[in-house]
Amino acid sequence: MDDPSTDLHDTILSHHLNKSVQCRVLIVDDDDLVRARLASLLRLSNFEVEVAGSGEEALRIISAAPCQIVLTDWQMPDMDGLALCRYLRTACAESYIYVVLLTVRDTKQDVLAGLAAGADDYVLKGTPVEEILARMETGRRITHVEQSLRTSNRENRRLAITDPLTGAHNLRYLMRNLPRELSRCRRYQHPLAILSCDIDGFKQVNDRFGHQAGDLVLQAFVARSTSCLRKTSDWLARIGGDEFVIVLPETTVGGATSVARKLRRQLATQPVATNTGLVAFMASVGVTALEPDEVPSGPSAVEEILNRADRNLYASKRGEINGLD
Amino acid sequence: MGSIKHHPRRAISATENIATSEKLQELFAVRLQSERVHFVTLSAALARAEESPGGIFDDLTFRAHRLKGAAATFDFANLAAAAGALERASFAAANSRAAHTDPEVWEALVALVDMLGVIEQNTPRAPDLPPVLLAD
Numbered sequence: 088m089d090d091p092s093t094d095l096h097d098t099i100l101s102h103h104l105n106k107s108v109q110c111r112v113l114i115v116d117d118d119d120l121v122r123a124r125l126a127s128l129l130r131l132s133n134f135e136v137e138v139a140g141s142g143e144e145a146l147r148i149i150s151a152a153p154c155q156i157v158l159t160d161w162q163m164p165d166m167d168g169l170a171l172c173r174y175l176r177t178a179c180a181e182s183y184i185y186v187v188l189l190t191v192r193d194t195k196q197d198v199l200a201g202l203a204a205g206a207d208d209y210v211l212k213g214t215p216v217e218e219i220l221a222r223m224e225t226g227r228r229i230t231h232v233e234q235s236l237r238t239s240n241r242e243n244r245r246l247a248i249t250d251p252l253t254g255a256h257n258l259r260y261l262m263r264n265l266p267r268e269l270s271r272c273r274r275y276q277h278p279l280a281i282l283s284c285d286i287d288g289f290k291q292v293n294d295r296f297g298h299q300a301g302d303l304v305l306q307a308f309v310a311r312s313t314s315c316l317r318k319t320s321d322w323l324a325r326i327g328g329d330e331f332v333i334v335l336p337e338t339t340v341g342g343a344t345s346v347a348r349k350l351r352r353q354l355a356t357q358p359v360a361t362n363t364g365l366v367a368f369m370a371s372v373g374v375t376a377l378e379p380d381e382v383p384s385g386p387s388a389v390e391e392i393l394n395r396a397d398r399n400l401y402a403s404k405r406g407e408i409n410g411l412d
Numbered sequence: 413m414g415s416i417k418h419h420p421r422r423a424i425s426a427t428e429n430i431a432t433s434e435k436l437q438e439l440f441a442v443r444l445q446s447e448r449v450h451f452v453t454l455s456a457a458l459a460r461a462e463e464s465p466g467g468i469f470d471d472l473t474f475r476a477h478r479l480k481g482a483a484a485t486f487d488f489a490n491l492a493a494a495a496g497a498l499e500r501a502s503f504a505a506a507n508s509r510a511a512h513t514d515p516e517v518w519e520a521l522v523a524l525v526d527m528l529g530v531i532e533q534n535t536p537r538a539p540d541l542p543p544v545l546l547a548d
Contacts, residue, residue, distance in 0.1 A: 191492070
């Protein structure tokens with residue numbers, strides 16, 4: 088005997104999906120009455136509907152705005168349903184398109200050919216409306232799951248290269264992208280500069296004002312540094328507790344020094360407001376400028392550059408070079 | 413064919429949808445009247461096409477296939493079956509280069525035209541319908 092609670096659960100689930108998941112369906116059929124009938128049924132089930140009279144028209148609509156489901160007839164003038172399926176499967180769409188073939192062709196060979204062309208489902212015209220809608224709900228559910236996974240993967244990729252506290256790039260990003268900057272510098276014979284920074288007395292900030300205040304100082308450093316950089320080319324990565332690297336492509340030693348000065352002025356303008364009071368802070372900045380001919384290559388190039396930047400940072404701390412103050 | 417009009421969508425109420433569905437049924441009834449005229453015209457052409465009925469068979473196949481799909485979509489299962497029978501018969505006749513008197517084709521054609529006539533008699537005459545309905 089059927090369990091009524093299961094039916095109730097399915098109804099609630101279906102209702103929930105209907106209400107919450109936006110799903111755009113493209114109906115492709117050369118018969119305008121068939122299109123209108125299907126569109127009417129799907130709109131009542133809360134699908135957003137577009138219509139096309141041929142495969143070619145369908146592709147134009149999809150290229151203008153993505154659809155989650157394509158419900159297509161088989162026999163149509165110009166590009167038919169099978170050709171449309173094949174095209175959609177070979178094209179590099181940003182997200183998966185669930186394809187349902189809705190046709191009167193009912194032989195086993197037809198079904199196999201439809202599925203082989205890339206259709207996800209094969210429905211005969213004349214199938215009860217409830218069944219067609221149930222199959223469309225399957226498509227809605229699958230495309231929703233696929234979109235959720237895609238969003239989640241995108242977020243994971245972003246988090247993998249982002250420092251969660253400050254929102255700046257992290258060491259992984261630096262190790263992946265600095266070699267690219269070095270090779271670009273060599274190839275196009277452009278200068279490259281690197282600022283190696285750390286916050287002066289950061290341990291004392293943490294000890295005196297607490298770690299929460301320390302976190303605010305790190306966030307303020309990133310926000311103020313970012314405001315000094317070119318948005319399209321410069322970038323900043325947090326590579327340790329209070330250590331940061333700023334990469335300035337196509338920048339000479341003069342340009343890099345003036346960015347470092349500007350950054351230190353920004354830090355000096357106002358203290359950071361924390362729960363334990365105002366915290367004034369400053370950062371040391373080591374400037375490393377590379378001319379294209381002196382950019383190292385090979386697997387140890389990044390390490391070599393970072394060591395050099397570190398040496399310049401400590402020389403700066405000792406007041407030996409740069410004259411930033 | 414297949415013109416697309418993009419405009420902002422809004423939710424369609426159940427009442428509106430029933431009205432749309434009824435209007436589509438009425439439009440389909442009008443379509444069936446015109447299909448009957450087409451099939452009668454094609455049968456007259458087939459009767460005269462002693463030399464080369466191939467083109468007529470092709471037209472019958474195409475039109476029957478189209479009617480089969482629309483009839484199935486509008487829940488006219490028997491009509492879809494009759495159209496399917498004509499589609500198969502005329503397709504086979506075209507492939508086998510059959511004569512214009514091919515009995516399977518004529519049997520299926522007459523049955524389909526008769527069925528369309530019965531449907532037409534049982535359908536109340538549709539009022540004048542605005543053509544914009546199909547502009548989706």
